[in-house]
Amino acid sequence: MKNTTLIFFFLCMVSFSFVDVNGQSASQLVDLCAASAGDDATYLQDFVVELEAAKPDEKPPVAKFSMVLKKGTLYRFTVCNSESSPGKGVLQLIEAGNLLGSTFNASTGQEYKSFNFQCNKTGVYHVFITFQEGKAGSAVGILSFIKVL
Amino acid sequence: MIKRFTFFLLPLFMIYSCQSGGEADADFQIPDSIANDAALEVSEEAMEEIVQNISSPVEMAALIKSMGVPYSNKYLATTDNTDDLNTSFDQALALGIFGADLGYLNMYNKTTTVLDYIGSISKLADALKVGQFFDFSTLKRLATNNTNLDSLMYISVHSFNQMDDYLRENNRSSLSSLIVAGVWIEGLFLATQVAKENPGEAIAERIGEQKLMLADLLLILKNYKKDPNFAELILKFERIKEEFEEVRITYEKGEPQAIEQDGMLMIIQNDKSIVHITDAQLGSIIAVTEEVRNEITGN
Numbered sequence: 001m002k003n004t005t006l007i008f009f010f011l012c013m014v015s016f017s018f019v020d021v022n023g024q025s026a027s028q029l030v031d032l033c034a035a036s037a038g039d040d041a042t043y044l045q046d047f048v049v050e051l052e053a054a055k056p057d058e059k060p061p062v063a064k065f066s067m068v069l070k071k072g073t074l075y076r077f078t079v080c081n082s083e084s085s086p087g088k089g090v091l092q093l094i095e096a097g098n099l100l101g102s103t104f105n106a107s108t109g110q111e112y113k114s115f116n117f118q119c120n121k122t123g124v125y126h127v128f129i130t131f132q133e134g135k136a137g138s139a140v141g142i143l144s145f146i147k148v149l
Numbered sequence: 150m151i152k153r154f155t156f157f158l159l160p161l162f163m164i165y166s167c168q169s170g171g172e173a174d175a176d177f178q179i180p181d182s183i184a185n186d187a188a189l190e191v192s193e194e195a196m197e198e199i200v201q202n203i204s205s206p207v208e209m210a211a212l213i214k215s216m217g218v219p220y221s222n223k224y225l226a227t228t229d230n231t232d233d234l235n236t237s238f239d240q241a242l243a244l245g246i247f248g249a250d251l252g253y254l255n256m257y258n259k260t261t262t263v264l265d266y267i268g269s270i271s272k273l274a275d276a277l278k279v280g281q282f283f284d285f286s287t288l289k290r291l292a293t294n295n296t297n298l299d300s301l302m303y304i305s306v307h308s309f310n311q312m313d314d315y316l317r318e319n320n321r322s323s324l325s326s327l328i329v330a331g332v333w334i335e336g337l338f339l340a341t342q343v344a345k346e347n348p349g350e351a352i353a354e355r356i357g358e359q360k361l362m363l364a365d366l367l368l369i370l371k372n373y374k375k376d377p378n379f380a381e382l383i384l385k386f387e388r389i390k391e392e393f394e395e396v397r398i399t400y401e402k403g404e405p406q407a408i409e410q411d412g413m414l415m416i417i418q419n420d421k422s423i424v425h426i427t428d429a430q431l432g433s434i435i436a437v438t439e440e441v442r443n444e445i446t447g448n
């Protein structure tokens with residue numbers, strides 16, 4: 001009976017710890033990434049991403065988010081990788097199927113932690129987040145408001 | 150044997166119950182005819198696409214402040230009736246309205262009044278069983294300590310985002326849609342009141358663009374039109390929609406430019422949206438928005 005009780009309590013401890021850890025890690029990364037966006041940035045929205053590695057002969061998985069951006073506004077998009085992420089996150093801004101901006105320039109290999117977007121057309125935009133070379137990864141994207149133009 | 154088996158199963162049950170979503174919209178006693186509907190008319194993906202930031206208190210307040218318009222508390226919804234709101238429908242709508250006002254107050258650093266709105270938001274969030282997203286004591290501490298206003302802004306916005314995500318992930322999208330509706334109508338009210346007293350092209354254009362947001366918002370709300378409260382809210386918003394009918398939005402195409410400034414990549418969009426709104430149209434929108442918003446808030 002005593003052994004059974006001990007096993008029961010152990011299982012309870014394990015079950016609650018699984019519920020807790022992952023949520024805290026993502027939340028901490030959002031807080032850190034939002035703070036790293038810049039002193040001139042006001043947080044608007046976050047995009048939490050965790051993707052598996054691409055399977056052979058398959059395209060890398062992509063996480064997609066949508067938002068409304070307004071004309072006459074300067075926004076900033078920032079991407080931050082979790083410490084344990086095997087892959088480096090790439091954030092792309094898409095509108096009507098057109099790539100407007102990316103934190104990774106595939107042709108030059110240049111990486112940017114953030115890019116600013118001067119919006120002149122109010123509408124629905126999409127953020128795609130993927131990981132370089134199709135690796136698995138976990139990252140956070142942040143949309144910040146910079147200023148009215 | 151059965152007792153041992155039960156001991157092992159109980160923690161698994163606790164994991165499942167902590168992680169599983171709540172029952173579908175138990176909040177305002179939806180009639181069986183709605184609760185048992187097979188699927189919403191708008192897909193979940195489209196709903197997420199539309200809802201996320203259809204109206205942003207930060208951006209509207211920033212536009213108003215950038216015009217040099219001084220702060221005015223006459224624009225704000227009263228919090229006096231918070232304790233009288235006893236249906237989840239009214240509570241969710243008010244939560245959105247106060248959320249918009251909180252964005253305005255934060256933008257103007259009105260920390261004393263912020264405390265009042267944070268208090269009402271916390272009460273409403275608790276009533277809606279989403280109080281876990283609003284740490285009242287932290288928000289109060291930040292509001293009282295005038296040197297940490299950026300953190301106050303961040304936590305305010307982030308809390309609303311987390312609450313919205315939670316509601317949608319836990320089959321409570323109807324409440325999420327009401328909160329969005331509350332944020333939207335209050336944001337439009339703020340903008341139209343400012344435009345009434347401080348006319349200008351930028352504010353008129355931002356008001357005219359709401360034609361697009363309103364169309365999307367009505368799409369979401371009409372998923373719940375069988376509920377009489379939603380039906381009444383839809384009728385109110387349709388009155389505003391009528392005044393936007395003749396507002397036109399046109400588009401010019403252009404190629405984006407990418408330049409590097411001080412080590413930061415800057416993307417300049419050369420596509421443009423242009424809002425065509427006359428003074429008469431704006432006047433009608435201002436008037437009916439004021440009527441509808443005051444009917445909702447009791448101001």
